[in-house]
Amino acid sequence: xxxxxxxxxxxxxxxxxxxxxxxxxxxxxxxxxxxxxxxxxxxxxxxxxxxxxxxxxxxxxxxxxxxxxxxxxxxxxxxxxxxxxxxxxxxxxxxxxxxxxxxxxxxxxxxxxxxxxxxxxxxxxxxxxxxxxxxxxxxxxxxxxxxxxxxxxxxxxxxxxxxxxxxxxxxxxxxxxxxxxxxxxxxxxxxxxxxxxxxxxxxxxxxxxxxxxxxxxxxxxxxxxxxxxxxxxxxxxxxxxxxxxxxxxxxxxxxxxxxxxxxxxxxxxxxxxxxxxxxxxxxxxxxxxxxxxxxxxxxxxxxxxxxxxxxxxxxxxxxxxxxxxxxxxxxxxxxxxxxxxxxxxxxxxxxxxxxxxxxxxxxxxxxxxxxxxxxxxxxxxxxxxxxxxxxxxxxxxxxxxxxxxxxxxxxxxxxxxxxxxxxxxxxxxxxxxxxxxxxxxxxxxxxxxxxxxxxxxxxxxxxxxxxxxxxxxxxxxxxxxxxxxxxxxxxxxxxxxxxxxxxxxxxxxxxxxxxxxxxxxxxxxx
Numbered sequence: 001x002x003x004x005x006x007x008x009x010x011x012x013x014x015x016x017x018x019x020x021x022x023x024x025x026x027x028x029x030x031x032x033x034x035x036x037x038x039x040x041x042x043x044x045x046x047x048x049x050x051x052x053x054x055x056x057x058x059x060x061x062x063x064x065x066x067x068x069x070x071x072x073x074x075x076x077x078x079x080x081x082x083x084x085x086x087x088x089x090x091x092x093x094x095x096x097x098x099x100x101x102x103x104x105x106x107x108x109x110x111x112x113x114x115x116x117x118x119x120x121x122x123x124x125x126x127x128x129x130x131x132x133x134x135x136x137x138x139x140x141x142x143x144x145x146x147x148x149x150x151x152x153x154x155x156x157x158x159x160x161x162x163x164x165x166x167x168x169x170x171x172x173x174x175x176x177x178x179x180x181x182x183x184x185x186x187x188x189x190x191x192x193x194x195x196x197x198x199x200x201x202x203x204x205x206x207x208x209x210x211x212x213x214x215x216x217x218x219x220x221x222x223x224x225x226x227x228x229x230x231x232x233x234x235x236x237x238x239x240x241x242x243x244x245x246x247x248x249x250x251x252x253x254x255x256x257x258x259x260x261x262x263x264x265x266x267x268x269x270x271x272x273x274x275x276x277x278x279x280x281x282x283x284x285x286x287x288x289x290x291x292x293x294x295x296x297x298x299x300x301x302x303x304x305x306x307x308x309x310x311x312x313x314x315x316x317x318x319x320x321x322x323x324x325x326x327x328x329x330x331x332x333x334x335x336x337x338x339x340x341x342x343x344x345x346x347x348x349x350x351x352x353x354x355x356x357x358x359x360x361x362x363x364x365x366x367x368x369x370x371x372x373x374x375x376x377x378x379x380x381x382x383x384x385x386x387x388x389x390x391x392x393x394x395x396x397x398x399x400x401x402x403x404x405x406x407x408x409x410x411x412x413x414x415x416x417x418x419x420x421x422x423x424x425x426x427x428x429x430x431x432x433x434x435x436x437x438x439x440x441x442x443x444x445x446x447x448x449x450x451x452x453x454x455x456x457x458x459x460x461x462x463x464x465x466x467x468x469x470x471x472x473x474x475x476x477x478x479x480x481x482x483x484x485x486x487x488x489x490x491x492x493x494x495x496x497x498x499x500x501x502x503x504x505x506x507x508x509x510x511x512x513x514x515x516x517x518x519x520x521x522x523x524x525x526x
């Protein structure tokens with residue numbers, strides 16, 4: 001059991017609440033937030049109409065036609081949540097933000113002596129959030145994970161009773177908050193269900209040695225949560241003072257874009273310093289000091305190590321919310337004390353770190369192995385190129401849905417939401433079978449039969465004759481072929497378009513595309 005208790009404050013459906021506040025909508029207007037054409041959050045009024053998380057956009061609109069739709073926006077969520085954190089910090093001195101919409105507070109003995117018992121503090125803080133125009137539920141427990149699950153039910157767990165309280169909960173609760181799990185947590189939950197393990201208590205009853213042998217590092221972390229073991233243990237600690245970053249702002253900062261630019265630089269610098277000493281940050285304090293001495297400080301906690309992008313996002317959310325002021329809705333307005341003068345000093349303090357050697361890596365990439373560090377370097381380099389050449393100059397591929405290989409990749413500007421053009425998990429009848437070509441190209445060629453006549457695709461979706469030669473820059477003999485696979489009619493509706501795979505005499509394999517009566521090489525297999 002922890003030496004002190006933890007209080008969690010959870011704002012239900014926060015992305016939907018933030019979207020409503022950003023658009024100045026009335027509280028009873030149904031709102032849904034979409035990502036990749038699916039509902040990721042919805043308001044209570046939308047749920048009453050039958051909208052559920054995971055629904056497709058069309059299903060959600062059919063259930064609630066009057067619903068307002070908004071795209072997922074982490075910056076908006078963080079900016080709208082900042083005034084609520086500020087209001088809570090007017091009552092309690094220490095607040096740690098797990099994510100926008102969820103924060104935790106250590107219930108120290110001094111805090112309880114000053115404000116009253118646990119229930120009194122919980123009621124007071126939920127009232128504070130309510131005065132900001134948002135709804136909140138409070139949960140209290142010995143461990144942070146238990147307190148968060150208790151907050152989702154508005155309950156208080158008895159001291160020493162975390163494990164017993166968790167035991168009857170569905171095992172899916174282990175994945176309900178992504179901030180407590182790795183990217184494989186949903187897969188772990190699905191596997192446990194298929195093995196007949198339906199409750200947290202059953203999973204907690206397995207010996208830790210068996211869990212570590214059968215599953216990966218994330219399963220071991222989930223097993224610790226299920227047993228209400230301390231979430232961090234002895235790995236947390238203070239960073240050396242010479243790694244704390246203080247930046248004298250010259251010129252001083254009074255605009256959000258300038259704050260975001262400086263925050264990105266500081267995040268990159270802190271990430272490099274920590275990597276140089278093989279450390280990773282799990283709790284970050286961002287403090288801004290104005291020219292007249294006003295201070296604004298927040299502590300951000302993460303269960304998995306913060307990347308440079310994570311740090312930059314949290315700095316931007318905090319300063320954006322402070323510089324732009326209160327959160328406004330139709331019926332409520334929360335006035336946040338804005339800076340009394342431009343920001344003159346920024347201080348980035350990684351108040352809790354872990355040694356990189358304590359991270360357990362798996363072949364699936366959990367943690368921050370060297371490949372992830374390489375990805376961080378690549379993202380930093382791309383961001384610099386984008387700054388030199390313009391926002392649309394750097395694009396990244398996103399797996400999408402489609403029938404041809406070119407249709408299955410969508411190029412998205414770096415920094416934008418990587419939303420696919422179509423659902424990559426949809427059936428897509430007529431889709432090219434795996435494997436996909438290693439190289440995409442578009443080179444016109446002729447496909448000839450043994451007599452030297454052009455090979456076409458008939459209206460019935462068959463070759464007019466057996467392919468024997470492919471003629472491009474030179475002639476290649478055909479050793480093997482597969483297809484054709486019709487993909488539809490041409491633009492004028494008179495001829496069938498199709499794809500075929502061809503193995504040449506030099507052992508190269510090609511993907512050919514037939515349309516408008518001619519052939520092109522669409523891809524090359526390795």
